[in-house]
Amino acid sequence: MTDQTPPDEDLIAAARAAAAQSYSPYSNFPVGAALRFADGGVVTGTNIENASYGLALCAETVAVALAMAQGRRGGLEAVAVTGPGDEPITPCGRCRQVLNELAQLGGTDPQVLCVGPDEVRRTTLSALLPDAFGPASLG
Ligand code: THU
Numbered sequence: 001m002t003d004q005t006p007p008d009e010d011l012i013a014a015a016r017a018a019a020a021q022s023y024s025p026y027s028n029f030p031v032g033a034a035l036r037f038a039d040g041g042v043v044t045g046t047n048i049e050n051a052s053y054g055l056a057l058c059a060e061t062v063a064v065a066l067a068m069a070q071g072r073r074g075g076l077e078a079v080a081v082t083g084p085g086d087e088p089i090t091p092c093g094r095c096r097q098v099l100n101e102l103a104q105l106g107g108t109d110p111q112v113l114c115v116g117p118d119e120v121r122r123t124t125l126s127a128l129l130p131d132a133f134g135p136a137s138l139g
Contacts, residue, residue, distance in 0.1 A: 005040045008078070012115050015080040018044035018059065026053055031083050033059035033091075035067055038075035038108075043067040060095035064102050074106015079125070080113040088114035088121045096129040104134035 006014075011034050019032030024047050031047045045063025049056040060081060067076075079099060083089040091099065091112065103110050103125055112128060114121040126132070 005077075006036060006042055008080070008113060008120075011036050011042060011078055011080045012082070012113060012120065014042050014044050015082045015113075015115055018046045018063075019082055019084070022046040022059070023048045024056075025049065026051075027056070029084055031059040031081065031089070033063040033082075034080045035063050035076060035102075035110075036078040036080075037067075037072060038077055038106075041072075043070065043072070058092060058095045060091050061098045064098050068102065072102070074102065074108065076103045076106055076108050076110045078111040078113065080115055082115035086117060088116035088119060090114050090121075090123075090128060096125065097132070099125055100129055100132045100134050104132070104136055 014034035015032040019030045022030030024030050026049045034042055034044045036042050043063055043066050045059045047059045081091055109124050109126045112123050
């Protein structure tokens with residue numbers, strides 16, 4: 001963490017703000033994700049659905065895509081994810097794998113903050129995706 005690193009509260013607020021931009025008319029399940037990087041940068045994403053339901057993009061995947069489109073290839077230190085329910089949600093399996101790509105590229109094991117209305121559950125990506133397959137696995 002640098003002096004410029006936003007605190008977890010700011011990351012959580014960023015995830016909540018991202019959820020407010022969700023395009024989820026089919027599930028009515030808005031999700032927000034916020035990624036914090038070692039340089040203090042924060043990149044957010046939200047879920048984007050489609051009339052062809054199976055094409056929905058998850059919030060975490062959108063956030064990773066935006067970050068990588070900005071040129072980021074590592075430094076992922078923390079991820080906050082929030083959904084609409086009473087309980088925190090964890091990233092889906094596909095998003096764990098997508099997050100792992102960026103994390104492994106930079107050699108980090110990001111904190112994952114699963115944010116509910118009244119509670120934040122803290123875990124790590126390696127706990128959510130043990131023995132992950134990633135770029136290093138390709139030799
Ligand atoms: N969703 C996410 O954005 N992230 C997850 O980790 C789980 C699910 C979205 C996909 C879909 O738009 C809605 O939540 C309901 O599954």
